[in-house]
Amino acid sequence: MDKVKEYIEKNKNKFLNELFELLRIPSISAKSEHKKDILSCAKLLKDHLEVNDFENCEICKTNGHPIVYGEKIVDHELPTVLVYGHYDVQPIDPVELWDSSPFEPQIKKTQIHPEGAIFARGACDDKGQIFMHIKAFEILNKNGGFPCNVKVMIEGEEEIGSDNLEIFIEKNQKKLECDIILVSDTGMIDKKTPSITIGLRGMTYMELELIGPNRDLHSGHYGGSVINPINELSRIINHLHDNQNKVTIPGFYNDVIEYSKPERKKMESIPFSEIDYAKSVGLNNPSGEDGYSSIERRSIRPCLDVNGIWGGYTEEGSKTVIPSKAFAKISMRLVPNQKWRKISKQFSDYINKIASPNVTVKVTEHHGGEPYLTSTESKAYKSASDAYKDVFKKEPIPTRDGGSIPIIAQFEKTLKSKTILMGFGLDSDAIHSPNEHFGVSNFLNGIETITKFYHHYTK
Ligand code: BES
Numbered sequence: 013m014d015k016v017k018e019y020i021e022k023n024k025n026k027f028l029n030e031l032f033e034l035l036r037i038p039s040i041s042a043k044s045e046h047k048k049d050i051l052s053c054a055k056l057l058k059d060h061l062e063v064n065d066f067e068n069c070e071i072c073k074t075n076g077h078p079i080v081y082g083e084k085i086v087d088h089e090l091p092t093v094l095v096y097g098h099y100d101v102q103p104i105d106p107v108e109l110w111d112s113s114p115f116e117p118q119i120k121k122t123q124i125h126p127e128g129a130i131f132a133r134g135a136c137d138d139k140g141q142i143f144m145h146i147k148a149f150e151i152l153n154k155n156g157g158f159p160c161n162v163k164v165m166i167e168g169e170e171e172i173g174s175d176n177l178e179i180f181i182e183k184n185q186k187k188l189e190c191d192i193i194l195v196s197d198t199g200m201i202d203k204k205t206p207s208i209t210i211g212l213r214g215m216t217y218m219e220l221e222l223i224g225p226n227r228d229l230h231s232g233h234y235g236g237s238v239i240n241p242i243n244e245l246s247r248i249i250n251h252l253h254d255n256q257n258k259v260t261i262p263g264f265y266n267d268v269i270e271y272s273k274p275e276r277k278k279m280e281s282i283p284f285s286e287i288d289y290a291k292s293v294g295l296n297n298p299s300g301e302d303g304y305s306s307i308e309r310r311s312i313r314p315c316l317d318v319n320g321i322w323g324g325y326t327e328e329g330s331k332t333v334i335p336s337k338a339f340a341k342i343s344m345r346l347v348p349n350q351k352w353r354k355i356s357k358q359f360s361d362y363i364n365k366i367a368s369p370n371v372t373v374k375v376t377e378h379h380g381g382e383p384y385l386t387s388t389e390s391k392a393y394k395s396a397s398d399a400y401k402d403v404f405k406k407e408p409i410p411t412r413d414g415g416s417i418p419i420i421a422q423f424e425k426t427l428k429s430k431t432i433l434m435g436f437g438l439d440s441d442a443i444h445s446p447n448e449h450f451g452v453s454n455f456l457n458g459i460e461t462i463t464k465f466y467h468h469y470t471k
């Protein structure tokens with residue numbers, strides 16, 4: 013057995029126990045009540061970097077949650093890899109749907125992970141995945157030392173838009189200078205089919221508030237004679253797609269790259285079943301923009317979704333009321349070459365145009381980020397590809413993911429460095445959902461693949 017495999021085999025229980033400690037901290041970035049947890053999570057990660065001989069380790073304060081930074085500079089002549097990840101996690105609601113407590117990690121067998129999977133919020137997104145890098149550092153450090161320079165930056169606000177990280181990288185361009193950025197915060201096709209993510213969608217996240225009457229009204233007394241903001245909000249939302257499921261916002265598709273038939277055919281070479289895809293989430297059929305496959309709909313096509321909608325009476329029983337206000341949170345996933353600020357403006361203009369003059373409309377922007385695309389021709393991509401081949405005995409397939417990591421496009425713009433996305437999660441890992449988990453073998457294979465990346469990259 014080779015040295016790396018052997019080290020992982022010997023230490024796998026230690027690795028899992030250490031990860032469990034990290035997973036026990038409820039570092040939910042969206043909730044201010046978890047500020048302390050966020051800080052203890054940052055501290056624990058800093059300790060892990062120090063234990064692996066990283067230097068200049070610090071917890072960098074921001075206007076929001078802190079960023080953990082550390083570096084191992086072995087030789088200025090050698091290339092520098094910047095590793096990025098996030099230690100914040102999504103909220104846990106609806107908590108009653110978790111089979112075990114989200115912050116008490118447990119290993120349970122599943123159909124897809126017969127060897128066991130780690131169940132906890134953040135197991136896959138992204139504590140489990142950033143921890144693979146930390147364990148790869150341990151292996152490198154204990155087996156001949158780091159073969160190149162490594163900088164690590166782990167943030168606590170990815171799940172809420174990375175606003176403060178954007179400021180941090182603007183201010184610290186020199187410190188973060190690197191040849192390539194390495195990130196594990198995406199997925200792979202399936203357990204045996206490795207893939208490297210070459211594209212991510214961008215996004216713009218908006219909130220709508222509609223104000224009708226100046227107070228909640230009796231729905232009999234007033235019903236039918238005054239505007240109901242929830243009715244109006246539903247009408248507006250209904251107007252955002254046409255009957256071919258295209259987004260109706262004027263100009264929305266103007267900058268979208270259209271691909272030729274052969275290019276589209278090539279993307280379809282990924283093993284994929286439309287029906288299994290729908291069935292895996294309890295649906296009979298996939299659905300979306302006419303004329304595109306599911307893979308296309310979630311990679312090369314933009315979309316618009318209501319993420320939440322509320323207003324009026326939603327508690328027990330019934331109350332007859334015309335609400336004064338109605339709200340919705342709406343996100344748009346964007347593809348190259350759409351620009352999120354432009355889309356955000358088109359969205360606001362359109363809402364204001366189609367809304368009834370009898371409601372006051374407030375459109376606010378939460379956050380946004382540009383889409384990302386990279387090539388398969390770089391030395392770093394080839395090194396990653398070779399590393400996957402070593403571990404999975406198969407060449408990884410380049411794929412485009414539907415999710416977003418907005419800071420990746422920002423890295424390219426500010427730091428002028430490209431990113432390699434080596435993700436080891438699966439669609440079925442339920443990230444952002446109840447019962448999030450991460451396969452033990454995905455975790456261990458990830459550690460091995462990342463370690464091998466360094467060997468190939470510095471060969
Ligand atoms: N790790 C995900 C993004 C992801 C998941 C990309 C799976 C590709 C495949 C990340 O933590 C995330 O959830 N991002 C948010 C964006 C953010 C601005 C809230 C997303 O995509 O909703």
Ligand code: MN
Pocket residue numbers: 098137138170197
């Ligand atoms: Mn993530």
Ligand code: MN
Pocket residue numbers: 102137171443444
């Ligand atoms: Mn996430």
